[in-house]
Amino acid sequence: MLPKLPVTCPLPTIAKAMGGKDVSALGAFAANESLTLTARVPRALGAAGVVLRIAPDGLTQKGEERDLPLSFIATEKGIDTYQLHLPLADLDIGETGGLFYYEYLFLRGGETLFTSTEDNQTFTLEKESRGKFRLLVTEPAQNTPAWFRGRTMYHIFVDRFAPGKGERRPDAVYHEHWDEEIEQFGAYPGAPVKNNEFFGGTLWGIIEKLDYLQSLGVGVLYLSPIFKAASNHKYDTGDYETVDPQFGGEEALKALLAACKKRDMGVILDGVFNHTGSDSRYFNMEGHYDTVGAYQSRKSPYADWYYFKQFPDSYECWWGVKILPKLKLANPATHHYFVGKGGIIEKYTRMGVAGWRLDVVDEVPEAFLDELCLRVAEETDGQGLVIGEVWENAADKIAYGKRRRYFRGRQLHSVMNYPVRNGVISFVRERDAAALCRVLREIWGSYPPCVSHSLMNLLSTHDTERILTVLGGAPDDGRRANAELREIRLTPAEKKLAVKRLQMAAAIQFTVFGVPSVFYGDEAGLEGYHDPFCRRPFPWGREDNTLLAFYRKLGRIRLENPVLAEGDFAILQEGKHSVVYERKNHKGHLIIAANRGDKLMTVALPALAKELLSGKKTAKQASVLPDEVKIWRIL
Numbered sequence: 001m002l003p004k005l006p007v008t009c010p011l012p013t014i015a016k017a018m019g020g021k022d023v024s025a026l027g028a029f030a031a032n033e034s035l036t037l038t039a040r041v042p043r044a045l046g047a048a049g050v051v052l053r054i055a056p057d058g059l060t061q062k063g064e065e066r067d068l069p070l071s072f073i074a075t076e077k078g079i080d081t082y083q084l085h086l087p088l089a090d091l092d093i094g095e096t097g098g099l100f101y102y103e104y105l106f107l108r109g110g111e112t113l114f115t116s117t118e119d120n121q122t123f124t125l126e127k128e129s130r131g132k133f134r135l136l137v138t139e140p141a142q143n144t145p146a147w148f149r150g151r152t153m154y155h156i157f158v159d160r161f162a163p164g165k166g167e168r169r170p171d172a173v174y175h176e177h178w179d180e181e182i183e184q185f186g187a188y189p190g191a192p193v194k195n196n197e198f199f200g201g202t203l204w205g206i207i208e209k210l211d212y213l214q215s216l217g218v219g220v221l222y223l224s225p226i227f228k229a230a231s232n233h234k235y236d237t238g239d240y241e242t243v244d245p246q247f248g249g250e251e252a253l254k255a256l257l258a259a260c261k262k263r264d265m266g267v268i269l270d271g272v273f274n275h276t277g278s279d280s281r282y283f284n285m286e287g288h289y290d291t292v293g294a295y296q297s298r299k300s301p302y303a304d305w306y307y308f309k310q311f312p313d314s315y316e317c318w319w320g321v322k323i324l325p326k327l328k329l330a331n332p333a334t335h336h337y338f339v340g341k342g343g344i345i346e347k348y349t350r351m352g353v354a355g356w357r358l359d360v361v362d363e364v365p366e367a368f369l370d371e372l373c374l375r376v377a378e379e380t381d382g383q384g385l386v387i388g389e390v391w392e393n394a395a396d397k398i399a400y401g402k403r404r405r406y407f408r409g410r411q412l413h414s415v416m417n418y419p420v421r422n423g424v425i426s427f428v429r430e431r432d433a434a435a436l437c438r439v440l441r442e443i444w445g446s447y448p449p450c451v452s453h454s455l456m457n458l459l460s461t462h463d464t465e466r467i468l469t470v471l472g473g474a475p476d477d478g479r480r481a482n483a484e485l486r487e488i489r490l491t492p493a494e495k496k497l498a499v500k501r502l503q504m505a506a507a508i509q510f511t512v513f514g515v516p517s518v519f520y521g522d523e524a525g526l527e528g529y530h531d532p533f534c535r536r537p538f539p540w541g542r543e544d545n546t547l548l549a550f551y552r553k554l555g556r557i558r559l560e561n562p563v564l565a566e567g568d569f570a571i572l573q574e575g576k577h578s579v580v581y582e583r584k585n586h587k588g589h590l591i592i593a594a595n596r597g598d599k600l601m602t603v604a605l606p607a608l609a610k611e612l613l614s615g616k617k618t619a620k621q622a623s624v625l626p627d628e629v630k631i632w633r634i635l
Contacts, residue, residue: 009044011125014104014115025441025570027120028136028395028407028448031097034087039070039104041080047106047113050082054102054135056091057396059403061098067105093137097408099396101132119438120445134446136395139409144454145355145383147266148413150565151219152510152555153517156206157462158224158247159198159232160537161520164205166252167245171230172196179539182532185482195231199537203243203252207259214263216523217555220515221260222268222357224462226253229277233462233535235270235359236277236323238289240344257352266354268385271345273338273372274363275318275326283325294325305334318360329368339371349376355385357456361412362390362399373411387456390415395446407451414454417514419443421458428505429471431577431596436508440581444513444569453566455514459505459522462535466519466528467505472498476529485529499525500627503550504594507613507629510554511583511592513569523551557612557631563588575601578624589634595624608635 015024017036029035039050049072055065070082091100106113106125115123116131123131163178173184173196184197203226213221225234228242243250260267278285282302284293294302295312306325307316318324328334338344345356356376358364364372376384388406390397394415397404406412423439426432444452459467465476472494476485490498502522510516520526521536525544528534558564567583567590574580577597583590591609595601601624609618609632617635624630 009042011123012039012041012045012047012050012104012106014039014123025121025445026449027134027445028138028451029088030140030142031088031093031137032140034085037070037084037086039082041082041106043075043078043080045106045113046108047080048109049107051105051107052084052086052102053105054091054100057099057101057403059398061093063092088137091137097136097138097142097405099403099405099408100135100137102135103129103132119441121441134396136407136446136448138407138448142407142409142448142450144413144450145385147383148220148355148385148515149450149453150558150562151266151515152217152558153220153222153268153456153515154213154216154218155222155458155461155517155519156224157201157233157520157535158203158206158226159201160535161201162205162209162538162540163200164202164208164248164252166200166202166204166248169196169246172198172246175199178537179542180537182486182536185486185532187483188481191482193532195233195532198232198246201537202246203248203256207252207256210259210263210265213265215555216518216552217559218265218518220266220268220354222456222517223270225270225272225359227272230279231277235272236275236279237272238277238280240338241347254351261352266385267352268355268357268387269348269353270359271356271372272359273327273329273368274360275324278323278325301333304328304331318363326363329365335368335371339368339375343375345372345375346379349379349384354380354383355387355413357387357389357416358412359389361388361406361415362397362404366402366405369411385413385454386411387414387416388412391418393419393442393446407448412451414451414456414515416461416517417443417455417457420455420512420514424459424505424508425467425470427508427579427594427596428501433574433577433579433596437571437574437579440512440569440571449566452513452569453515456517457509457512457514458517458519459502459509460519460534462519462531464534465530466526466534467522468495468498468502468525469527469529471501471505473527482533486533488529490527495525499544499547502547504596504627504629506551506554507592507631508594510558511564511590511631512581513567513583516554516558518551523548553613561588561590561612561633563590573603591632591634592630593622593624593632594629595626598626600625603630605632606634609633610635 015038041047050070052068056063070084073081073083104115113125114129116126117123184193186193227237228239228244229236243253276282281289281291283295285295292300294300294306316326373386394406419439423436426435472490521538524539525547563583567585572580578595578601580593593603603622605620612631
């Protein structure tokens, strides 16, 4: 028996290969593929064998934990090599893929060491089981629309982007001047607000700004909800069959779709299907519609569309918000209205909509999501895009006690990439490179590559503070009243610092795996704390020209470097306050370095390179100043 020694030697290395290609960084594979698992173990570790212990996710799959021993292959220069061939079909995955958790056991006589991971790639050895790797097995046909990868997305809050013609409601409040301050807000975050304050942005206004958007390299527009509703944000849908006349109506939507098609821009709509507004043709609490709503009568055709606890005033709502009654999507009539033949999804997808971003998708039933995605695919020959609002790692997301199967096939193509947003902020604001690297490894190592290349990479949204405020101002700790937050602006010194930091954050956003999503006005220097102050009108004529020029440069970099669409991702160098990573495939090779440290950082390049932000050619040894980011194309 080999001697049992303390773990003072180098860690073993574990690798995954598929068809001869190293795929060690990945954690999601198709069911018809086979993996070759290899462990290289220093003899000084004292291990006499290696075992893969794997078990199906207990929430969605039945099955027992299995121990699969790796076969001893050879020993050379003090390293023992063990190997296991694993056809994924042998794991009994079922029809819709499967999720598994696994760990490696290193047997040392009477003691066993277990791998433990936090990011699904790197690991430590522990004396007890903890921190297992995840393995996501997908349907063989799992894929994402190729047209979307490599694009730049622009997220538009319609009422606040660009003014244009549209109807005015008598019960709404309209600003006479575009650059006025927001007047409606609650006394505290979450307090009820009418949200009937409008600035006059419309779909016609967006059409007039398409030249501007094209100058940013934008290839996808994501619009906040456009269906008829009482509020300015329109997450309280009143009528899914009607494009809001305030935004220009259906005529404006068709004109926007036609104009974008000529420019090879896709248009994605916000699908709010978990709830409606109480002021809607379906619920009709306020009696503004000529229908008999569910609130008005138990005999309403919509009576079974909602969850009434005690008719009519006690009903389920989204997060308890009384103006947002929750839809009963499992009801056949409700289900069919949205995702059945001739339903809402079919109507707008046939009109030319390129895809949907699904609001609070965690609350949408599996059967509803399945048919929605099927309907989009059928109407677009598989080219329609479906993105979900998920704030965590979506590979093993649990929502309301159920494991969601978003990426196993037949469902989502992408999610909003909030985890990487958090990592970027930790790095750029707090200088925490480990936080950024950990989340990049975890997401890249959890999702199918086609999903990773389609992720919606964001820094700001309508639900978050503006990224410029986050990077330059004092964080909102919840103790300041909205009236105070409304008045706060960055000082000149804070603004200068925030602009510098945002350039680094945006460079990362545009060059890691996924599709960058720019929230309207981030590129122009808009500031603001949480809703509604993150939703100020676009500052036409008052843009921050430094930021605007930088974003245009990043847009060109994406257009001119197809490697960013599907290139492999790897972290090459991780310092305490710095990171170097690469994107690489047969279409190109980029190396990106960001330095938040206090000292000059040197980066070894494999060949002569061109730095894309400055346009300068660089020799093999390059330097990065403190608070500087560089993007090299290897020549």
